[in-house]
Amino acid sequence: MKKKSLISLLLIIAMLVMSACGNSDDSSAKDGEKKESGGSEEATIEFWTMQLKPTFTDYIEGVIADFEKENPNIKVKWLDVPAADLSQKILTAVSSDSAPDVVNLNPTFASQLADLDALVNMDEAVAEEDQKKYVQGAWEANQINGTTFAIPWYLSTEVSLNNKAIYEEAGLDPEKDIPVTYEDAKKVAKTVKEETGKYGYFPSLDLSLVLQHMVKMGADLTNEDGTKAAFNTDAGLKAFEYFTELYQDDLIPREALTGDQRSTIDMYQAGQVATFMGSQFISQIKENAPDIYENTLPSTGITGESGKKTISVQNIVVPEQTESKEAAVKFALFLTNAENQLEFSKLTPILPSAVEALEDPYFTEAGEDAEPVDLVRIQSAAQLDESELLIKPMDNYDELRQAMYDAISEAMLGNMSPQEALDQAEAAWNEILSK
């Protein structure tokens, strides 16, 4: 037994050493490399991505090699950061004046940095003709207070995944009964629950999703100039009532309130949920639950009276602190050009933000032997035109989001009526917006 504890001790030490090395990598990468890069001078740029290793290592390294071949005077150092750590890491880097030169972020977080003037304005850094090469909605997703703080990278729109087996078990027809609207989803949830005891619908309420649900159901979040809450209306109330009813009648899992998206995928993969919107996890489902994957039928995302659909955008920012701005922007444009994006989207079900890449038949035609993964991609591309960024970047966004989440929780848990909860959210929003 002593031997075993010794081995575990050694393992722990090894892990500590490894993690320490991992850290030193990040910091040493910055050392002695900041050189001026006007035009043809030597430059080394540091590039951070969000959780792309190891699946896309070959792809990213390939793009970097191509870029360095074209631009022999620019060297690119790539660092991949876990998604959960990225915001902290970039903040720490910016505050210690050692920001990387090119970073992959999402608009919500990037807008917080942009708000603090920490990011290069792409309206000025990118030529107008180059701006036009991107899908307009994706380009506009990265704007706050009239400036563009990022270049769009890859996109996705919401596609539902439906477990055909559960539909059939509940006596429903997967071709006809798959929900398109929230009301359909409620009906499916009822039937599936009654017939099978499983959950028909699992709406995630994590992060900004409550706000998205409300917008889809036709509520405006704020007035035009973003100074007052505007959601205390019939549409807003309907949204609150909808989720309260589903939750209290046990038509959606109680984890909807506490779980993150992990619990949604877990339950779908376990065959306990018939429909959820999580097509971005399709590859994961294929790997973890091949049986469920076989039975999966992708369909258009669930929406409300507004008919709106949401688009998610990954972007590329250049921090204002960079000393190689020109080289950094050049690399950002290279990474997001049509050719490189097309190649990237062939590796995983994402959509490119480059217009030219989207015209490829890969996004329009399903082959004979199309798998769920292919159907997700084609469905996603087909609805790109009708999709938009539903929640525009806002100041103090995290507080606003939390206030709404708290209010709808009060209603769902039965502590308040939906109307009282909506009043509370409105008061909280007005206070935050007036800051």
Add this chain to the structure above:
Amino acid sequence: MRTNKLTPYLFLLPGLIILGAFIFYPMLQAFWLSMTDYNMIADAEFVGTTNYENLFQDDLFWKTLTNTFIYLIGVVPALVIIPIFLAVLVNQKLKGIGFFRSAYYIPVVTSLVVAGIAWDWVYKENGLLNYVLDILNIISEPIHWLTSTQTAIFAVMVVTIWKGLGYYMIIYLAGLQSIPNDLYEAADIDGANWWQKVTRVTIPMLMPFVLIVTIMSSIAAMKVFEEIYIMTGGGPLHSSETLVFYIYTEAFDRLNMGYASAAGVVLFLITLVLSIINIKFMGKDNTA
């Protein structure tokens, strides 16, 4: 022989530099930041006691502080008392006792993220615990362990206790082995039974260790974060949100570094006071 008076300090220096750079300097920095408006990017702006004034008016601060105390009251007694009995149990000279010692210690070396996810499955509506209780006919409806405002914080506490038992057991085990055998022999002669030996010999001799464990587990309970982050995210409706979690969200989700630092300073002061009380109250009889 002449000894240079500076020599001992020279030996202390490397440790002091490390402590100074990574503990004391950041602490002082936090005190300073708590009186500024700081978002990590723009320069910190001095605002006096505004952060503290806002903090004391913030309902959520009071709620998370209350939760922290509930956590403290729930976790510390369990972590002080249960490990004593575990230590007594694994202190027997039995064949394969090393296995049991390791078994109790395994939760300590398990990554909290892994443990949190595993416990998440245990606690799910249709998870292991509800299943077992259902089979045993103890419940008819699943209990909402992590999804009800009444139970979430207690469910998470169990994980903290489960994970800490082995660690404090080892401390007590070291304590037990330092108790001279003569005392037990004397007790045997006086005709004491097993229970009397535990309560009259073992526990009094362990008091210095109880003190250490109390302080260590109180500080750990005040700082609890990962379990909550992984299992409930502070929910539902902040019912399992502790002060450290609150500080984390204010600092890293909302970039209110100054405000978060103020909350951090309050947490520091509370921990300090608790530790002093512990030492004064429990350490007066033994100067060990």
